[in-house]
Amino acid sequence: MPMPDVSSHSVAQLVSLTGRRAVVTGGAQGLGKAIAARLAEAGADVLIGDRNADLATTAATDLDERYPGRVIGAFLDVTDTGTVNAVADRAVDELGGLDIWVNNAGIFPAVPLLELTDETWDQVFAVNTRGTLVGAREAARRMTAAGHGGVIVNIVSTAGFRGVGPGLAAYVGSKHAVRGLTRNLALELAPHGIRVLGVAPTFVPTEGNMALVAAAFPDGADPADLLPQMTNSLIGRVAVPDDIARVVLFCASDLSAFMTGSTLLADAGETL
Template sequence: MSLAGNVAVVTGGAAGIGYAIVEALLEHGASVLIFDLNGVAAAEAAASLLKQHEGRVASCAGNVTSTSDLVAAFDSAEDQFGPVDILINNAGFSTIAPLMELTEEDWTRVMSVLTTGPFLGTKILANRVAKHGISANVVNTSSLNYKAATNGLAHYCTAKAGVSQFTKVAASELGQYGIRVNAVAPGLIRTNLTESAGLTTGLSGQRFLERTPLGRVGEPRDVAKVVAFLVSSDAGWITGQTISVDGGNEIRGLHSYWDTALEQAALEGA
């Protein structure tokens, strides 16, 4: 499975799942621009990866909700490596709160990053692909929450459902231009964010493992391997799909992060 000659932009690529995706694409021969809100982290990630992949990785700071920032990232990648033909819409974040306490600000921020970001990036890529007359691939990072409702995550669940539906519509419209659009839906993945939030350990980690047939928390690499496959020619007859990468957790359903957090707090306070 070779991606030699392909040029990718990975949003939210400085850490976690995004960083693992960058590594996987590089290992298969692609050139990659890391686009991240944290410009320092993006630059550090690129500098580290350049040691093994000289001349094939760069970074750019910016916000996925800004058209001008995204255009600058595409321009930078094209200037250094050639036309972009892979876009990974991975940037994201969330807060957690019950619906009656969820702020309008948090709702708007989560919806904007998780849905507007992929829309803007995909639109920019599609117009450039049409101009260059090349085929391309988009992979959006959805979540198991696109169909698994979870207390405390009304904004996140709604946004991720939107990502998967956007993936279908984009695939339908853009197939005529040789653009495939797919999504991955990770379950609980071990990252600095999920670990610092206590989701992979304690009661929350226990609840997840009880509901996961493969009996472990996912690693960023688990998702990255699927992404690398989806953008390769080996997946050339796949588009408009959301692929669950969750150790089978979908079968038994997610636990409620919010209710489990309250239960954990009660145990610690006892």
């Protein structure tokens, strides 16, 4: 299935997602909610999936009231293939199809290597890597069955390009795996008209991220005071969730119609 030539389209047409249906995993807050917001603003109907079903529903209600696209919330545990299937089916049944899938759900417990258990390693890979694989696979099955192609966007991380720091062996390993998975999924799914792209953010001080930072420094340090140590921004400020959401919107839209397999760094030059 050849990718369409959209060079005659206006900028408004290229960025518009009107008529498209999207799923965002881990979408109840932070990066996920910001991504869902931009997709909905561009006209997509969006299903927010999250382990916190109540928070997913609250986020969906908020976005549904603000943007033209329909937004619904659902329980989703990306380590449970059954719930991934249920969310994919709900998108097809209630939104009318599936055109965009954003694998955003992820965890990054900080555990020194000598204290890292097999169980923690397996948990990180179950969420970050296998969860991405299962989400992409189930999205691709439905996109292929519908015969219209689609876009899969994997949230990678700058940790998919380099070592980050002590205690993050599992996270860095899982994100290197997601970056490689993105490339091979793009190769395998291209004949079906499905593009696969990665977005690699630097650290973004979301609610969940800051809670993890606070837990890693239990000596009473203010997590906000640690931000300059955790980022190497060349543009004079720390990232906000919408900085990443705009890159995801680019990937999901026809602005990137001739791209697949790449992982775009959204890192303010951190990895230079």
